[in-house]
Amino acid sequence: MSENRDQNHFDLKDLISLDTVRSKKSPSSWEEAVEQVGELLVNAGKVKPAYINAMKRVFKEMGPYAVIAPGIVLLHASPDDGVLSPSVGLITLSNPIEFGHSENDPVDIVIAFGAIDKHAHIAALKALAELLADHCYLQKIRSAQTDRDLLHAIVDEF
Amino acid sequence: MRIATLCGMGFGTSMMLKLFIEEILKAEGIKAEVIPWDLGSFKGQQADIIVAPVDMESHMKSTQSRVVLIKNLVDKAEIKEKVLQAIKDMNAP
Numbered sequence: 249m250s251e252n253r254d255q256n257h258f259d260l261k262d263l264i265s266l267d268t269v270r271s272k273k274s275p276s277s278w279e280e281a282v283e284q285v286g287e288l289l290v291n292a293g294k295v296k297p298a299y300i301n302a303m304k305r306v307f308k309e310m311g312p313y314a315v316i317a318p319g320i321v322l323l324h325a326s327p328d329d330g331v332l333s334p335s336v337g338l339i340t341l342s343n344p345i346e347f348g349h350s351e352n353d354p355v356d357i358v359i360a361f362g363a364i365d366k367h368a369h370i371a372a373l374k375a376l377a378e379l380l381a382d383h384c385y386l387q388k389i390r391s392a393q394t395d396r397d398l399l400h401a402i403v404d405e406f
Numbered sequence: 407m408r409i410a411t412l413c414g415m416g417f418g419t420s421m422m423l424k425l426f427i428e429e430i431l432k433a434e435g436i437k438a439e440v441i442p443w444d445l446g447s448f449k450g451q452q453a454d455i456i457v458a459p460v461d462m463e464s465h466m467k468s469t470q471s472r473v474v475l476i477k478n479l480v481d482k483a484e485i486k487e488k489v490l491q492a493i494k495d496m497n498a499p
Contacts, residue, residue: 310445311461311462311464312461313413313419313458313459313460313461313462314419315461316419316422316459316478316479316480317478317479317480317481318478320480322419349461350460350461351460351477352477352478366421370421370425373421373422373425374422374425377422377425377426377479377480380480381480381481381482
């Protein structure tokens with residue numbers, strides 16, 4: 249098995265699209281929020297439906313550490329749980345939801361990603377992390393009122 | 407020096423943390439091995455410093471390593487401050 253996987257090297261723009269982002273959703277629970285973002289990836293053909301329950305299970309098993317920063321949860325399960333191709337889904341919420349983190353609740357940005365292995369999506373994940381580290385971009389993401397504006401807020405910086 | 411980053415599965419947050427820490431170490435000219443761990447496989451492995459999200463504290467009660475807990479995993483300033491402090495503490499006579 250070769251460690252050189254340049255042909256499987258994805259950028260954020262490759263993993264996120266108008267199909268995988270939605271702005272200002274209103275789930276009434278954290279489970280519903282996970283379903284809403286998960287369904288985007290399912291409908292885009294990136295993950296199998298079972299991946300949604302897998303993400304919920306992983307979140308419940310691991311504890312709320314996935315709320316990685318104030319207001320932001322990063323969900324994922326394992327490739328074996330039904331990832332078809334690497335992808336990132338992102339929804340913003342008009343009503344923030346508690347995910348159970350001691351410091352970083354409530355959440356208004358719900359991100360789901362599907363990895364196929366430990367390497368292919370790393371550049372995209374790093375790009376996403378850089379984006380989330382920048383308050384200006386977070387502000388743009390949070391204030392996007394349409395799906396298209398949200399997509400532009402995320403990918404136009406690259 | 408060996409620094410481990412911890413997350414639930416080794417796919418996401420431990421990788422992100424590893425990338426940020428490597429950047430910080432490079433900028434400071436510090437040499438260290440940075441390894442992503444996941445909860446399932448880290449018992450029995452050794453590291454000088456373990457960097458983990460703040461809600462993972464309970465999984466690390468029995469470790470001998472120096473533990474750094476991060477509240478905001480995308481806050482480079484927090485990661486830099488805490489990791490560099492841990493390294494300094496390690497090297498203190």
